[in-house]
Amino acid sequence: xxxxxxxxxxxxxxxxxxxxxxxxxxxxxxxxxxxxxxxxxxxxxxxxxxxxxxxxxxxxxxxxxxxxxxxxxxxxxxxxxxxxxxxxxxxxxxxxxxxxxxxxxxxxxxxxxxxxxxxxxxxxxxxxxxxxxxxxxxxxxxxxxxxxxxxxxxxxxxxxxxxxxxxxxxxxxxxxxxxxxxxxxxxxxxxxxxxxxxxxxxxxxxxxxxxxxxxxxxxxxxxxxxxxxxxxxxxxxxxxxxxxxxxxxxxxxxxxxxxxxxxxxxxxxxxxxxxxxxxxxxxxxxxxxxxxxxxxxxxxxxxxxxxxxxxxxxxxxxxxxxxxxxxxxxxxxx
Numbered sequence: 001x002x003x004x005x006x007x008x009x010x011x012x013x014x015x016x017x018x019x020x021x022x023x024x025x026x027x028x029x030x031x032x033x034x035x036x037x038x039x040x041x042x043x044x045x046x047x048x049x050x051x052x053x054x055x056x057x058x059x060x061x062x063x064x065x066x067x068x069x070x071x072x073x074x075x076x077x078x079x080x081x082x083x084x085x086x087x088x089x090x091x092x093x094x095x096x097x098x099x100x101x102x103x104x105x106x107x108x109x110x111x112x113x114x115x116x117x118x119x120x121x122x123x124x125x126x127x128x129x130x131x132x133x134x135x136x137x138x139x140x141x142x143x144x145x146x147x148x149x150x151x152x153x154x155x156x157x158x159x160x161x162x163x164x165x166x167x168x169x170x171x172x173x174x175x176x177x178x179x180x181x182x183x184x185x186x187x188x189x190x191x192x193x194x195x196x197x198x199x200x201x202x203x204x205x206x207x208x209x210x211x212x213x214x215x216x217x218x219x220x221x222x223x224x225x226x227x228x229x230x231x232x233x234x235x236x237x238x239x240x241x242x243x244x245x246x247x248x249x250x251x252x253x254x255x256x257x258x259x260x261x262x263x264x265x266x267x268x269x270x271x272x273x274x275x276x277x278x279x280x281x282x283x284x285x286x287x288x289x290x291x292x293x294x295x296x297x298x299x300x301x302x303x304x305x306x307x308x309x310x311x312x313x314x315x316x317x318x319x320x321x322x323x324x325x326x327x328x329x330x331x332x333x334x
Contacts, residue, residue, distance in 0.1 A: 002026045002067045003237055004060065004109070006051050006100070007074030008044070009036030012115070012171055012226060014180040016071065017044060019230035025237070028064055030056075031074065039330055040180045052099035061107040069111035069237050070104055072097065075144070078188050079119070079289040082141035093144035094151070101155055110160045113236050114152055117145045118169045118222065118257065121294050127220050127261050130297040131167070131253045139289030149253065156250035163250070164236050164243055169222035169257030169296050171229045173316030174323035181323035183331060190221070190264060191317065194271050195324045197279050205279050207264050209286035212293070218264035219286075222257035222295035225311035225319075232256045235305040243304045257296030258309045267313070274317040 003020055007013040008029030013036065017027035021044075029046045045064075049056040051074050061067065075093045076082065082089045101112060121129040122136035137143045152163040172191040174181030182192050186202075197205035210217045236243070236254070243252060262270075272278055302308050 001069075001237070002028055002064050004028045004030060004064075004067050004070040006030045006070065006072050007036065009033060009038065009040045010073060011036075011180070011182055012229065013073045014040035015175045015226050016073070016230040016233045018175055018179065019227070019234050020237070023234045023238070025234070028060065028067065030060065035184075037183050037331055040183070042179070050096065052096035054099065054103045057100070057103045058107060061109060067109055069113055069240055070109060071113045071115070071233055071237065072100065073115045075115070077141065079139045079141050080188065080287050082139050082144070083288040086140040089140045089144050093141075094147050097148050098151060101151065101161060105155070105159050105161045110162050111240050112152060112161060112163045113233065113240070114148065114163060114165045116149055116165050116167045116253070117142060118167050118255070118294055118296065119291065120146050120149075120167065123292050124294065127214070127292070127294050128297050129255070129294045131255055131300055138291045141289065153251045161250075162240070162244055163252075164240055165251065165253045166232065166236060166256045167253060167296075168229065169224055169255070171226040172223050172313075173225045173227065173311070173319040175230075176227055176319070178319070178323050178326045179330070181320065181327060183327070190267060191223075191271070191320050194268065194279060195320055198271070198275050198321070199324060203280065204282045205268070207268075207281060207283045209290055210283050214263050214292065216263050216265045219290065220261045220263050220293040220295065221267075222260060223262055223267065223313050223316065224256065224258045224309055225316040228258075228309040228311050229256060232301065232305060232307050235307040239305060246304060252304070254301050254304060255296040255298055256301055257298055258313075259296055259298040261293075261295035262313065270313050271317050274314050275321060
């Protein structure tokens, strides 16, 4: 089947496109290249442009009337930046998504698989969260994700649109063949920062926040190998109609994580074990918008998608380190 992937030149988007291909499907990439590099598109069907460009969406539908579903990944995603630039985040993530969903529905392409975020969840005493738990998005970025979820749920009741919403936890690593991975020169996420410190590209790795109510005071996350996350998208597309039939609703939310909580200090220990030596560390307060964190209850993804993670944190760390050695060859910079 053909699947439209918005943001398909990005980190997760390009790896998901590869997973779709390996499962026998055809990804069609729509990306503005505001962030994602052109190199990640490779030789896939590609349209460069904005998700809110209705004329472009109509042309894509005319060229590919057999598109089965849209995976909507295009978004701004950096939490501290969202605190500094809320207008850009609400415009690009929310307002443009509204245009996308309305046009897709009008074009007869009503299946939308949306990339949401675990950053929506309120803190729980044991840090494990299920899909129906209380939400308390703590940053403009997280609030844009929550708003889009609500938009999709309302549209699914009022129109032909149907939505499967995947709440990502913390993807790390690269694709198995090291063809794509983290592309920004200084990634804001924890594993990217660890790789930079380990390779001597920054003086130390900074643990941001050491007073959270966790076992060691550092934030807790559910780290999932990005290839496992990509596989979850494939399963969600393949089972799209069956999933909604099973829940007897026009939309559904599904956690996609590893199902285990790992603190930042525990991740550092795993990293040093895989890397083979210590990484210089410093400590600071939390960044704007940071939260203590959570990990996923993954019962729903196992039941509805017949999916579970297969790769370990060590696998993800190993692939991230190998990608760091390869990225200059792919992207032209370290």
